[in-house]
Amino acid sequence: MGIYIVPQLSDNFAYLVVDDSSKEAAIVDCAEADKVIAAARAHGVKLTSVLTTHWHPDHSGGNEDIAAKIPGIHIYGARAEGGRIPALSNPVDDGGTVRIGKLEGRVIGIPAHTNGHVAYHFPALNAVFTGDTMFIGGCGRVFEGKAATMVESLARLAALPDSTAVYCGHEYTEKNLRFALTLEPNNLALRAKHDAAVKARAAGKWTVPSTIGDEKQINPFLRTDSAELRTSLKKIDPSLSDDRVALFAKARELKDRY
Numbered sequence: 558m559g560i561y562i563v564p565q566l567s568d569n570f571a572y573l574v575v576d577d578s579s580k581e582a583a584i585v586d587c588a589e590a591d592k593v594i595a596a597a598r599a600h601g602v603k604l605t606s607v608l609t610t611h612w613h614p615d616h617s618g619g620n621e622d623i624a625a626k627i628p629g630i631h632i633y634g635a636r637a638e639g640g641r642i643p644a645l646s647n648p649v650d651d652g653g654t655v656r657i658g659k660l661e662g663r664v665i666g667i668p669a670h671t672n673g674h675v676a677y678h679f680p681a682l683n684a685v686f687t688g689d690t691m692f693i694g695g696c697g698r699v700f701e702g703k704a705a706t707m708v709e710s711l712a713r714l715a716a717l718p719d720s721t722a723v724y725c726g727h728e729y730t731e732k733n734l735r736f737a738l739t740l741e742p743n744n745l746a747l748r749a750k751h752d753a754a755v756k757a758r759a760a761g762k763w764t765v766p767s768t769i770g771d772e773k774q775i776n777p778f779l780r781t782d783s784a785e786l787r788t789s790l791k792k793i794d795p796s797l798s799d800d801r802v803a804l805f806a807k808a809r810e811l812k813d814r815y
């Protein structure tokens with residue numbers, strides 16, 4: 558079993574997920590079909606599925622092309638995206654399952670960035686693919702839902718076991734962690750994660766994956782309970798209460814302008 562990073566466009570990640578027993582593989586998000594097909598060939602696996610996290614073109618723009626080049630490939634994606642996922646052949650819903658050979662993944666509905674955004678959780682790989690909902694040290698912009706929807710979606714991901722590896726949709730880690738440090742400058746775990754990310758990027762390496770346990774310690778959008786984070790936000794906006802959604806929304810608003 559393996560998970561391989563397939564860089565797409567300028568800072569997108571697609572992931573090749575392989576079932577070793579059958580040598581079947583799926584790609585999580587496809588923007589550039591040719592790169593995905595080349596990666597599958599390099600790893601000697603048969604691409605049978607595309608698992609689309611959400612409709613945005615940098616995550617689904619290669620679907621038509623890959624469907625044309627690999628006839629019969631299954632294109633999974635959320636029914637709740639309302640028909641905006643190109644070449645969708647296998648609509649899924651929250652709680653549904655996807656299969657790659659003998660490997661089984663669970664669909665987790667995590668709306669807010671888009672109305673039908675989903676994550677794919679593979680218990681046997683101890684990994685979750687979070688698209689543009691949870692980033693390392695950050696979260697996606699709230700385009701189609703409300704702040705409360707995003708808080709709930711992030712909580713669903715945070716409820717996975719701490720050891721779960723987090724594979725997100727973009728390499729945004731350094732900037733996310735720089736922003737996070739403006740709110741929690743004394744969070745030592747956050748500082749360490751930031752320093753590790755800077756080092757990794759300087760060495761030309763990716764920062765994925767993180768883990769759910771790490772994210773709970775360093776991701777400001779999961780840390781509305783942190784006293785330091787609350788104090789920082791209230792210093793910026795004294796009208797803020799301890800309401801978690803309001804705290805989240807303020808942090809998100811600050812990040813949008815960061």
Ligand SMILES: [Zn+2]
Binds near residue numbers: 611613616670689
């Ligand atoms: Zn997106």
